[in-house]
Amino acid sequence: MTALLNATAISVDGRLSRTDLHLRLPQMIAVIGPNGAGKTSFLRALAGIEATTGSVAIDEEVIAHAPPSRRMRLMSFMPATRNVVWPITARDVISLGLPSPDPARVEALIDVLELAAISERPVNHLSTGERSRVLLARALAARPRLLLLDEPLSNLDPFWVLRVLEIVRAETQTSGSSALVSVHDLNQVAAFDRVLLLDRGGLVADGAPQDVLNSSALSQAFRIEREGSGWKIREPA
Amino acid sequence: MTRAWILLAGALIVVAGLSLITPIASISELRRTDPELAWMLVQELRLPRTLLALGHGAVLGMTGAALQATFANPLASPDITGSSSGAALGAVAGGYWLGITGPLALAACGAAGAGLALAALFAIAGRRSETATLLLAGVAIALAAGAGTSLLLALAPSPFAFYDSFEWLMGSFVDRSLPQAAAALVPAALACGLLARRAKALDMMALGDDVAASVGFQPRRLAMEVVVLTAIAVGACVSVCGAIAFVGLIAPYAARSLTRGHPGRALIPAACIGAILLASADLLVRLAPAGRAIPVGVITTAIGTPLFIWIVAKMRRTVTS
Numbered sequence: 001m002t003a004l005l006n007a008t009a010i011s012v013d014g015r016l017s018r019t020d021l022h023l024r025l026p027q028m029i030a031v032i033g034p035n036g037a038g039k040t041s042f043l044r045a046l047a048g049i050e051a052t053t054g055s056v057a058i059d060e061e062v063i064a065h066a067p068p069s070r071r072m073r074l075m076s077f078m079p080a081t082r083n084v085v086w087p088i089t090a091r092d093v094i095s096l097g098l099p100s101p102d103p104a105r106v107e108a109l110i111d112v113l114e115l116a117a118i119s120e121r122p123v124n125h126l127s128t129g130e131r132s133r134v135l136l137a138r139a140l141a142a143r144p145r146l147l148l149l150d151e152p153l154s155n156l157d158p159f160w161v162l163r164v165l166e167i168v169r170a171e172t173q174t175s176g177s178s179a180l181v182s183v184h185d186l187n188q189v190a191a192f193d194r195v196l197l198l199d200r201g202g203l204v205a206d207g208a209p210q211d212v213l214n215s216s217a218l219s220q221a222f223r224i225e226r227e228g229s230g231w232k233i234r235e236p237a
Numbered sequence: 238m239t240r241a242w243i244l245l246a247g248a249l250i251v252v253a254g255l256s257l258i259t260p261i262a263s264i265s266e267l268r269r270t271d272p273e274l275a276w277m278l279v280q281e282l283r284l285p286r287t288l289l290a291l292g293h294g295a296v297l298g299m300t301g302a303a304l305q306a307t308f309a310n311p312l313a314s315p316d317i318t319g320s321s322s323g324a325a326l327g328a329v330a331g332g333y334w335l336g337i338t339g340p341l342a343l344a345a346c347g348a349a350g351a352g353l354a355l356a357a358l359f360a361i362a363g364r365r366s367e368t369a370t371l372l373l374a375g376v377a378i379a380l381a382a383g384a385g386t387s388l389l390l391a392l393a394p395s396p397f398a399f400y401d402s403f404e405w406l407m408g409s410f411v412d413r414s415l416p417q418a419a420a421a422l423v424p425a426a427l428a429c430g431l432l433a434r435r436a437k438a439l440d441m442m443a444l445g446d447d448v449a450a451s452v453g454f455q456p457r458r459l460a461m462e463v464v465v466l467t468a469i470a471v472g473a474c475v476s477v478c479g480a481i482a483f484v485g486l487i488a489p490y491a492a493r494s495l496t497r498g499h500p501g502r503a504l505i506p507a508a509c510i511g512a513i514l515l516a517s518a519d520l521l522v523r524l525a526p527a528g529r530a531i532p533v534g535v536i537t538t539a540i541g542t543p544l545f546i547w548i549v550a551k552m553r554r555t556v557t558s
Contacts, residue, residue: 047451068453077451085309086443088498096444
């Protein structure tokens with residue numbers, strides 16, 4: 001069986017030490033870690049944005065060698081910033097995620113993310129939460145093999161937090177793709193198949209959600225510990 | 238969009254035609270007395286003038302659109318980034334101090350000046366700077382280049398330098414030869430052709446550097462390419478027909494309303510609109526009383542200043558609301 005993702009020895013100077021990641025099965029993976037742990041650097045390195053070393057291959061195709069139209073089918077990256085300077089309509093922003101025009105796909109995404117009412121409005125005039133949904137739709141548009149979503153759940157209301165997780169799950173299932181999603185809220189982690197815990201620019205734990213949530217690595221990285229069904233600040237040792 | 242294209246093409250043809258035959262009186266007069274001279278007048282005087290007005294306008298429109306997309310700012314343009322002033326400084330330095338007379342070599346001097354101005358802008362403001370920083374840096378560079386140009390002219394070996402250049406610096410297409418037009422327009426056309434090929438990448442940059450890079454475009458390299466190509470196109474045109482303000486600001490602004498806000502797709506419409514604007518301004522200039530020359534830049538500035546103020550006011554509203 002060919003590997004969906006083979007990332008070997010990717011690193012970012014000063015922010016991410018050499019890290020490997022291999023995916024075989026389509027999975028929804030949460031990337032967690034305290035502020036500054038390197039979550040964004042990790043996702044950006046996988047997206048081929050600023051990795052200083054290493055190589056990333058999706059379906060055994062090295063992304064650095066793929067032309068833009070091909071690369072959009074292999075992988076998409078949704079950055080944590082929601083800024084768009086230009087007054088482009090929401091519908092057109094979604095289309096920018098497609099290597100060739102596909103109005104039916106855009107329409108389907110507008111439908112599933114409930115964007116019909118705002119689809120003709122300039123995206124720089126939308127609320128941050130609305131913009132998040134438009135930018136997520138842009139990232140999903142080309143049905144890429146690997147979704148890299150940096151904090152897609154921030155700025156969303158509770159309904160949309162759950163709904164976006166559902167939508168990403170459905171997308172990965174229908175197209176057999178994988179998603180790496182950085183998440184801040186540990187309560188959402190249970191919705192994922194696998195969790196990667198980053199701390200100080202390195203991968204410190206990798207496993208099923210319950211295992212990672214109960215690990216000492218997590219309590220060390222976040223400086224918190226379990227208390228009943230919630231969390232409390234860890235007593236200094 | 239198709240209707241807009243037809244309108245743009247129609248307007249281009251009308252303006253170009255008018256530019257060739259206006260004022261009609263001298264041509265019809267000559268056609269009666271000396272038809273060959275009438276033909277020469279059109280070919281030797283009106284044709285280079287028309288080509289330069291259209292070409293310089295197109296360059297300002299397209300480079301303005303490219304700079305705005307690159308700096309992610311609707312106010313970046315060849316004049317406001319100081320590149321036009323830098324090109325003028327380069328051309329004056331080359332023409333009056335280095336004794337360069339070949340139009341192509343002068344165009345290279347202009348390109349070098351424009352390139353230095355843009356490099357200075359990058360160094361001072363950076364690419365994703367606040368609007369205020371970008372504008373202040375651009376103004377500082379334009380003022381410094383303007384003062385440098387004046388100083389070079391004041392101290393120039395030729396006592397007529399200041400007088401010669403008055404008409405040229407604010408923009409004029411009068412009495413340029415076809416070889417001069419070629420020296421400005423051939424490098425400019427090559428640079429603009431290469432810029433137009435970056436339209437898709439510049440559209441993707443609207444979603445931010447990271448998204449563009451994740452798709453495989455290289456934002457930093459793209460920015461460098463835009464700067465170098467802009468410097469070549471603007472420098473070559475300014476060295477022949479002077480620095481002309483505001484066309485590079487207005488044309489992309491209007492063009493984006495035809496491309497639903499997409500900054501990259503606006504490149505070619507911006508070139509068309511710039512050409513129409515500048516050739517129209519050059520037609521207006523011909524209404525001046527006989528023996529008096531009005532620089533084209535006066536017209537474009539008169540039209541452009543209110544628009545500039547309007548954009549700034551609108552931006553302030555979106556930032557504060």
